[in-house]
Amino acid sequence: DAGVIQSPRHEVTEMGQEVTLRCKPISGHDYLFWYRQTMMRGLELLIYFNNNVPIDDSGMPEDRFSAKMPNASFSTLKIQPSEPRDSAVYFCASVGGPNQPQHFGDGTRLSIL
Amino acid sequence: GDSVTQMEGPVTLSEEAFLTINCTYTATGYPSLFWYVQYPGEGLQLLLKATKADDKGSNKGFEATYRKETTSFHLEKGSVQVSDSAVYFCALRASGYSSASKIIFGSGTRLSIRP
Numbered sequence: 001d002a003g004v005i006q007s008p009r010h011e012v013t014e015m016g017q018e019v020t021l022r023c024k025p026i027s028g029h030d031y032l033f034w035y036r037q038t039m040m041r042g043l044e045l046l047i048y049f050n051n052n053v054p055i056d057d058s059g060m061p062e063d064r065f066s067a068k069m070p071n072a073s074f075s076t077l078k079i080q081p082s083e084p085r086d087s088a089v090y091f092c093a094s095v096g097g098p099n100q101p102q103h104f105g106d107g108t109r110l111s112i113l
Numbered sequence: 114g115d116s117v118t119q120m121e122g123p124v125t126l127s128e129e130a131f132l133t134i135n136c137t138y139t140a141t142g143y144p145s146l147f148w149y150v151q152y153p154g155e156g157l158q159l160l161l162k163a164t165k166a167d168d169k170g171s172n173k174g175f176e177a178t179y180r181k182e183t184t185s186f187h188l189e190k191g192s193v194q195v196s197d198s199a200v201y202f203c204a205l206r207a208s209g210y211s212s213a214s215k216i217i218f219g220s221g222t223r224l225s226i227r228p
């Protein structure tokens with residue numbers, strides 16, 4: 001089975017540019033989560049979806065961040081404009097059903113110069 | 114609110130040493146408890162879980178017992194290997210929510226094993 005697939009694995013861009021991170025959850029999973037991981041703040045939940053609908057976006061740091069899930073097999077996390085403090089590893093995870101664990105992708109390492 | 118507290122790292126041990134990583138939680142009701150492991154350059158993977166009091170989760174030689182009386186879920190392994198070097202996260206999923214709702218993670222404990 002293919003796991004959660006994230007792209008790109010690494011992204012380096014200049015401050016002020018738009019950044020788009022992509023996630024393909026495991027087929028059949030109906031919950032999708034976006035996390036951010038930094039040394040200072042650890043693992044933070046940004047937003048999660050159920051059946052493509054955003055359920056809780058209280059972790060999204062500010063209006064520069066937005067997330068969409070246009071269909072069951074694809075989600076994006078966008079940062080516009082990007083800032084150096086957005087540098088982190090961003091993870092996507094999906095869940096398949098009752099009492100099932102979250103399955104994580106390998107993450108996107110984002111560096112904003 | 115619900116929270117997870119785990120021992121700060123880094124933890125450095127010699128190969129074949131005994132490992133304990135402490136984890137305590139605060140939650141109402143009967144949460145499910147988890148240990149996740151993150152190897153370098155990878156996402157988190159479920160290591161083991163326990164869904165009710167006195168349950169013992171185990172996997173790859175690691176064990177943790179759900180202790181409601183002490184609100185703890187300490188991770189143990191009798192003999193660690195270099196390949197166990199990773200970051201370990203204790204986590205809970207609150208009871209009363211959808212079973213697929215968000216999980217609350219601890220801050221992670223970095224474990225390094227010397228050959």
